[in-house]
Amino acid sequence: MSRVYNFSAGPSCLPEEVLKECAAEMLDYNGTGQSVMEMSHRSKAYEPIIADAEAMVRKLMKVPDNYKVLFVQGGGSTQFAMVAENLGIKSGKAAYIETGVWAKKAAAEAKKLGVQVDIIASSKDKNYSYIPKVEKIEGDYDYAYICFNNTIMGTHYEYIPDTGNIPLVADISSCVLSEPLDVSKFGLLFAGAQKNLAPAGVTLVIIREDLIPEVENCRAGTPTMLAYKTHADNGSMYNTPPCYTIYVLDKVLHWIEANGGAEGMLKRNKEKADYLYNYLDSNEGNFYHATTEVGSRSLMNVPFLTKYSTAETAAASKKDEAERSEDEKAALAKEKEINDKFVKEAAAAGLVHLKGHRLVGGMRASIYNAMTLDGVKALVDFMKKFAKENA
Numbered sequence: 597m598s599r600v601y602n603f604s605a606g607p608s609c610l611p612e613e614v615l616k617e618c619a620a621e622m623l624d625y626n627g628t629g630q631s632v633m634e635m636s637h638r639s640k641a642y643e644p645i646i647a648d649a650e651a652m653v654r655k656l657m658k659v660p661d662n663y664k665v666l667f668v669q670g671g672g673s674t675q676f677a678m679v680a681e682n683l684g685i686k687s688g689k690a691a692y693i694e695t696g697v698w699a700k701k702a703a704a705e706a707k708k709l710g711v712q713v714d715i716i717a718s719s720k721d722k723n724y725s726y727i728p729k730v731e732k733i734e735g736d737y738d739y740a741y742i743c744f745n746n747t748i749m750g751t752h753y754e755y756i757p758d759t760g761n762i763p764l765v766a767d768i769s770s771c772v773l774s775e776p777l778d779v780s781k782f783g784l785l786f787a788g789a790q791k792n793l794a795p796a797g798v799t800l801v802i803i804r805e806d807l808i809p810e811v812e813n814c815r816a817g818t819p820t821m822l823a824y825k826t827h828a829d830n831g832s833m834y835n836t837p838p839c840y841t842i843y844v845l846d847k848v849l850h851w852i853e854a855n856g857g858a859e860g861m862l863k864r865n866k867e868k869a870d871y872l873y874n875y876l877d878s879n880e881g882n883f884y885h886a887t888t889e890v891g892s893r894s895l896m897n898v899p900f901l902t903k904y905s906t907a908e909t910a911a912a913s914k915k916d917e918a919e920r921s922e923d924e925k926a927a928l929a930k931e932k933e934i935n936d937k938f939v940k941e942a943a944a945a946g947l948v949h950l951k952g953h954r955l956v957g958g959m960r961a962s963i964y965n966a967m968t969l970d971g972v973k974a975l976v977d978f979m980k981k982f983a984k985e986n987a
Contacts, residue, residue, distance in 0.1 A: 601971035604949035605747050605897060605962040606770070607790040614847045625843075632843040637836050645843050646832065652849035656857055659779050659802055666801040666824065667832040667842055672698070672769045672788040674822070675799060676705035679765050679784065681818040682809055683739045684711040691737045691762070694718040695727055696746040697955065698767060703741070709815060711738075723910075723956070724749040726889040732758045739763045739783060745771035745894050747791070748953045750887060750960065752894040756781050763807055770896050772800065773852055774965055775862040783807050791896070792965050794845035797838035801827075852965065861965050862895075868963050868972045869895040875976045876900055883983035887956055901958035902938070902986075904931045910957070935959065938982055945978050947971075 602609040625632045628641045635642050650665045659665060668674075679702070684690055689712040692703040696719075703713045714737070717728040724746065733740045740759045745752045747770040756778070757764065763783025772787035779785065784803045790796035803824055811823040820826050826834050852861060873893065876886040887899045909931050912924035920928070935958060939951045952958040963972055 598946070600943075600946045600948045601967070601974055602948055603961045603963065603967070603971075603975070605791070605953075605960060606788070607796050608792070608962060608964045609966045610795070610844070611848065611851045611966045614844065614851050617847055618844060631840075633840045635839060637833055637839050642839060645839075645846055646837065649842050649846040649849065650832075652846060652853070653800065653802070656773060656849060656852060657777065657779055657802070662805050663779060664801075664803050664805055664808065664824075664828045666803065666827045667837055667845075668799050668801055668827055669797070669838060671796070671799055672767055672786060673701070675767070675786040675801070676702040677709060678822050678824065679739070679741065679786075680706035680709045680711045681815045681822055682824050683763065683765065683784070683807060684709070685809060685813060685815055686738050687736045688712055689714065689735070689737050691716045691733050691735065691740040693728065693730055693740075693742050693757070694720060694724075695743055695751060696724040696749040698746065698748075698769075699741070699743040702743070702767065706741075711815075716740075719751075722889075724751065725887055725892070727751050727753050727892040729755070730757050732760070733762055734760065735762070737762050739765050741765045741767075743767040745769075745774075745896055747894075747897050747962070748899075748955060748960075750894045750897045750899040750956075751889075751892045752896070754891060763804070770962075770964075771894070773849075773858055773861060774865050774896055776858040789841060789845055791962070793848055794841050797841035798845060800845075803828075864969075865895040865963070865965065868967065868969050869893070869898065871969065871972050872898050872961060872963070872976060875979065880980070881983045881987055883987060884979060887958070896964055897960060897962050899952055899956045899958060899960040901952075901956075902931075902934050904934045905958050913957070931957070934986060937986070941982065942975075942978055945974075947975055947978055950975075 622631050653665050691714050694700055694715050707713045717730045719726050719728050740762050744766045765784045768785050769788040770791045772792050787800045789798045808824045808828055811825050814823050876884050883903050884900050909927050912920055942950050950959045952960040
């Protein structure tokens with residue numbers, strides 16, 4: 597079977613070159629006679645792998661010397677708690693900008709841990725289809741929190757809020773190393789690896805050293821494993837790290853470097869996104885439209901709807917079944933039929949995982965670093981053909 601174009605929001609496609617390297621080394625890594633998958637994390641064979649992964653993160657992201665680079669587990673969702681437990685310890689207050697599901701969940705987790713959460717801005721009024729403009733954040737906050745790229749809603753910050761002396765925390769899980777980012781403007785960055793860096797299993801954390809509290813100074817009840825100090829003092833090896841995932845991550849970082857680094861990824865990603873957005877905005881046949889507003893659009897995640905998804909169907913979908921009119925039921929049935937048909941026929945054409953999230957509907961193309969321009973062109977060609985057949 598030939599390779600498909602994988603548009604999954606995560607876990608996502610990886611560079612073919614990296615997959616081939618990993619396959620070639622599966623049974624014998626670097627003459628050790630064993631796979632990295634079965635290698636002790638304390639061995640002399642493995643130590644250079646995790647050390648190089650950290651060095652590559654520092655190099656590609658231009659991480660200042662006064663920041664720690666950590667590899668932890670639990671995904672981005674565990675960071676919702678770790679951020680609150682480690683940073684919300686002075687005033688006990690934090691500012692959150694709510695731009696979708698993940699920022700909302702992060703805020704809820706902080707509240708659960710006793711942090712006073714102030715939602716200082718939100719785009720909920722338009723189903724999170726834009727990024728609210730917050731030029732400056734002030735107050736006695738321990739930290740301010742944003743989700744830099746919103747995977748579900750397809751939005752992205754085109755600016756960095758000015759927080760003054762308030763540490764800025766950003767979830768960059770779905771846009772890490774997709775573009776240059778000034779690390780020094782943030783107190784803490786984190787990214788689940790399974791979109792742009794590696795398979796699921798490791799989470800990258802970059803944190804300014806002065807923000808790492810002693811374990812006993814974290815919020816009351818913080819487990820040892822959820823204290824950044826634990827990982828910072830032990831080189832990310834307090835317990836067994838996800839060794840193989842870090843090994844793949846290291847290879848992906850070298851692939852990024854070979855393809856122009858963060859600057860090269862931005863050029864590559866902009867070309868792909870522009871190609872897809874230009875088609876969506878062209879109104880060719882008036883069949884598709886993008887759901888996110890210009891000025892807030894993600895280069896990584898592109899949700900789109902067909903002409904059968906309207907404001908009326910969106911309103912009807914929020915009603916209970918018994919409250920819907922016959923016309924609304926028919927419109928919703930047609931919308932579902934077209935969306936299901938699109939996803940099924942796209943998969944048959946080698947374009948997989950295009951079903952949209954239930955909160956947005958329609959379809960979603962995630963076009964992370966490893967997705968090629970050829971893949972995006974194949975998608976647009978299919979979209980044109982589908983539109984003609986289903987207009």
